[in-house]
Amino acid sequence: MPATIRDVARASGVHISTVSRTFSAPHLVNPETRNRVLACAERLGYRPNRAARALITGRTHNIGLIVADIANPFFPPLIKAAESQARQRDYHIFVADTNEDPAVEEDLVHALAKQVDGVLLCSPRMSNSLIEQLSREVPLVVINRQVAGLPAVVMDVGQGARLAIEHLTGLGHRDLALLAGPRGSWTSREIRRSATAAARAAEARLTVLGPNAPTEDGGFAMAEQVRRTGATAVLTYNDLMAIGLLEGLDALGLRVPQDISVVGIDDIALSRLTRPKLTTVATPTAAAGRTAVDMLLQHDKSASPRTGRGRSGTSDDRRTTAQVTLQTELVIRDSTGVGPAAPAHRAGPAAAADRYATSPAVPGSHGHADPGSAAPATPDVVVS
Amino acid sequence: MPATIRDVARASGVHISTVSRTFSAPHLVNPETRNRVLACAERLGYRPNRAARALITGRTHNIGLIVADIANPFFPPLIKAAESQARQRDYHIFVADTNEDPAVEEDLVHALAKQVDGVLLCSPRMSNSLIEQLSREVPLVVINRQVAGLPAVVMDVGQGARLAIEHLTGLGHRDLALLAGPRGSWTSREIRRSATAAARAAEARLTVLGPNAPTEDGGFAMAEQVRRTGATAVLTYNDLMAIGLLEGLDALGLRVPQDISVVGIDDIALSRLTRPKLTTVATPTAAAGRTAVDMLLQHDKSASPRTGRGRSGTSDDRRTTAQVTLQTELVIRDSTGVGPAAPAHRAGPAAAADRYATSPAVPGSHGHADPGSAAPATPDVVVS
DNA sequence: ACTTCTCCTGCAAACCTTTGCAGTACCCCT
DNA sequence: AGGGGTACTGCAAAGGTTTGCAGGAGAAGT
Structure with a gap:
């Protein structure tokens, strides 16, 4: 039912190759002819069939x-x-x-x-x-x-995980937990490897829990298990899990960050809207x-315009x-606070902020995240 | 470079049509032949080219x-x-x-x-x-x-919008605002039409603001204008805008729902996580x-297996x-409260709940939304 | 032994394009 | 007049597959 190149050719009294050129190489066809062809095509509602075109061009x-x-x-x-x-x-x-x-x-x-x-x-x-x-x-x-x-x-989530762990141990946490991601995830393995190393370097204990579904539900479901590990700080495979965990901990009556700190990974837009705002590793x-x-x-670029003269030449240009x-960076917000081993004179969620250069510019999307007129609006602290 | 049907045919010593049938109509080929062909195909890593297949089957x-x-x-x-x-x-x-x-x-x-x-x-x-x-x-x-x-x-967002407006006027709101959606949106027109009618029926004033980008930013940006209309309740084109508006109103120092009520549309998962939880129209x-x-x-079903004998028959079976x-339904949560014209003995966000049948079952996805162990956890009220 | 079936396989057209090659017509030079 | 362009167009092959038709082989029925 839809018009083909042949219909257009017939209608405009030219060969199909001319119609073809009218669309794929207009400069090769006489303006007068071209217009006639275009008019017919328009009238018939013709559109080149991309599948057929792909078949021969390979693109x-x-x-x-x-x-x-x-x-x-x-x-x-x-x-x-x-x-x-x-x-x-x-x-x-x-x-x-x-x-x-x-x-x-x-x-x-x-x-x-x-x-x-x-x-x-x-x-x-x-x-x-x-x-x-x-x-x-x-x-x-x-x-x-x-x-x-x-x-x-x-x-580089490995680096991000390291930053997160260093942030937590720096705050005085000695008992950490990691909520791993789904089976088969390369990212999850990287995080685990790097977090483990960083924890060992800081002489902190790290319990790995998982694999888990990388969703809110996945995080929510692990709240109880996290509590049982006795950890005072948790790093999660991604923000969604962290948010679910936040809810789960809340349901358990645990306060964040006073009782337990939570760090996510990804810095999705949503992580700025939770209460408390989520400390997380921003990925580009x-x-x-x-x-x-x-x-x-x-x-x-190594297209295959027709098979040409066969498999001659060095087609194996696997450059x-x-x-x-x-690179990733750590965005410190309100879900992380001091741990049991912290220096006594420090307290409150943002206590650790001064350990780092304070660059309030956060690359996120929602420019209005910190309205400025409302609450004190602590700017995000970014570490990279 | 990738093997074609011809390569397989050559390798297994049969005609290409037999190879074709091996894949698209296996019962038509001798099991012995079939296995040989399959073996060759496997060895050569052959996969039927879906584009070429589509070209001739039309599917x-x-x-x-x-x-x-x-x-x-x-x-x-x-x-x-x-x-x-x-x-x-x-x-x-x-x-x-x-x-x-x-x-x-x-x-x-x-x-x-x-x-x-x-x-x-x-x-x-x-x-x-x-x-x-x-x-x-x-x-x-x-x-x-x-x-x-x-x-x-x-x-049926029209119905949803009507329910929302009736909910608001029932709570005693007389000055309403509607944050319209993007230009060209049929849904936005429907909402507007229906909301206008419902407001008129309830003898309430309705100011339409828009068009707007159907995003958080779009809602956030309209907070000031909403205030200027003097409305005590707002319906938005979608939840994203409602959430943005919530933030915007917060930045302006307006409390929801005490100072102003907000209703969204869509019931996205996120609308259950805001503070206050968003009253919204759930769409299936x-x-x-x-x-x-x-x-x-x-x-x-009216496929076009080959052009066959031409355009005979009644191909125009435009049944x-x-x-x-x-259908849509209204999910009443915490972002709507009584308005200025409400009966004096009523107060608080959930005051209107008893006006409706209380069916706590909400069709949403996150089963854990109301943990039960935490806060009073007012169940969603659903109206349809 | 002859027909009739069934089962399997090959042949070739068709799907809709693109494109190298060749041919025509015309113009411009010398 | 002859030679060399240039500008355009047609021819036909090719791309990878599906499928109606026909043919061959063997089995089964009469």
Whole structure:
């Protein structure tokens, strides 16, 4: 029913190749002819079939973006950044959600494979070997994970976790807990590794609890267990869990930060709205999205315009597969306070602020977060 | 570089059609042959090219889902519901975000057109005529909008707005304000229409402010203007704006609900976490997502397997294009209280609760929202 | 032994484009 | 008049798959 190139050719009395050129290389066709063709196309409502075009050119001008859970506020900023970056380069982004399920993840890569020029794999839960295998099917860029031989952009959560632990031990906490993330998460492993090391260095005890669902519910459910560890400070895999934990602790009658301190990771917009405001590790999600798109597109210059004269030449120009690491920083707000071993003259949530350079500029989105006219509005303290 | 059907055929010594059948109609090929083919395919890492397959079958088994703003918590539940429904029917969903920009919206429909079997257009900002035109290019189901001749699923926000206004006037408010949504939003028009009528019926004054960006910032920015209207109660286009407004009013030193009442629309998860908890109109987003997928797939049975013998037959089986309307309900929490004209013996936020049947069951997601052990935990009051 | 079936496989057209190559027409120079 | 451009257009192959049709082989029925 929809008009094809042939219909337009017939209607305007030219060969289909001329119609094709009218759209993909207008300068090659006589202005007069071109206008006639365009008019017919317009009249018939013709649009080039992108699937057919992709079949022969090998380029779809689409990018797939697979995320673990679209409902996690961590992802939207990344998605939006990727989209705008892609749009600038005349590409479109198709997003898909895996529900944290590795099987769905694999399935989606296959589904996207031939309809996109590459896939951005965000926080994948699959095994490394599977990812490598899939990368032979479609160009891949992984985000929040390192896979040998694949381009990747990771946020340095290891450093962030270290900062968080140092912040807590600096406040006098000696008994720490870590709420780990989901099984298969590279990020969770990094956090655990780094937090463990930092705790050991500070001679503090660290209990790791998990794996857990990286959601509010996941955090809420662990409140009781956290209490049982006797920890006076907790680091969580992400902000959502921290927020759930906040609620859970509240339900248990524990006050934050007086009885127990909580630190999240991600710095989602929501973490500024909780009571108390959440101390957290800020990750540069937007930058990650942009970078990933750039890496994919750059690596992608080696198009395959028709098979040409066969597999001659050195098609294996697997140039240095870059791995970009983005820095993180600690944003100190109100959910962390002094611990039992703290110097006596210090007290209150913000007591530790003076240990660091005070740069009140916080890179977040909501400029109005600290209205200024209302409560004292302690500015965020940022450590990096 | 990736293996094609021809490679597999050559390797297993059969014709390509046999390979094709091995994958798309296994029962038609001798088990022995089939195994040989499968083995070769496995060895070569062959995967059918979905684009090529779509070209000839006319079916991609993909569905496009276009939303206005993926960062708005309203959408993820809808997306997830659509995804799981689609997955059940062996379809994949590709999501794209328009940034609230009608031009991007149109562009995306074109980009998706030939790569999906249909597009779910969620809260479109385009003109009706443009939508109709696009619907000739690819099957469309619109969500949160009514377009003549197109299948649609809408949530009855009109009814919701009416309930909200009646709730407020019932509490004794006589001066109301409405924070409208973005230009081009059908939902916003519906709300406005219905709210105006309800206010008139109750002989209350209603000031409409807008259009506004449907975000926290959008709500925050209007606090001052709301105050200037002298209204004692406000209804907002969505929860995000209501939450922003809450912050804005707080910054102005106005107390909610003592000085001013606020009602949102959507009942996003976040609205249960604000202080005070937000009174809001709950919309059945998940059901909408599921329904939309079903409508698309059902309307889609009329596949076009090859052009066959031409345009014979009655291809114009444009069967009754259904329009489904989903009910909404009012969830009364703590952001609404009595107004100046209220009976004297009533006071406090929950004072109006007894006016309605008290059904504490709220359909939301977070089962732990009311821990029970903590504060009195007033259960949500639901009106529908 | 002949027909009729069933089961399997191959052939080739079709889907909608893009693009290298070749051909035509015309103009400009010398 | 002849040579060399330039500007445009047509031809046909190619991309990877599906599928109606027909043919071959063997089994079963008469």
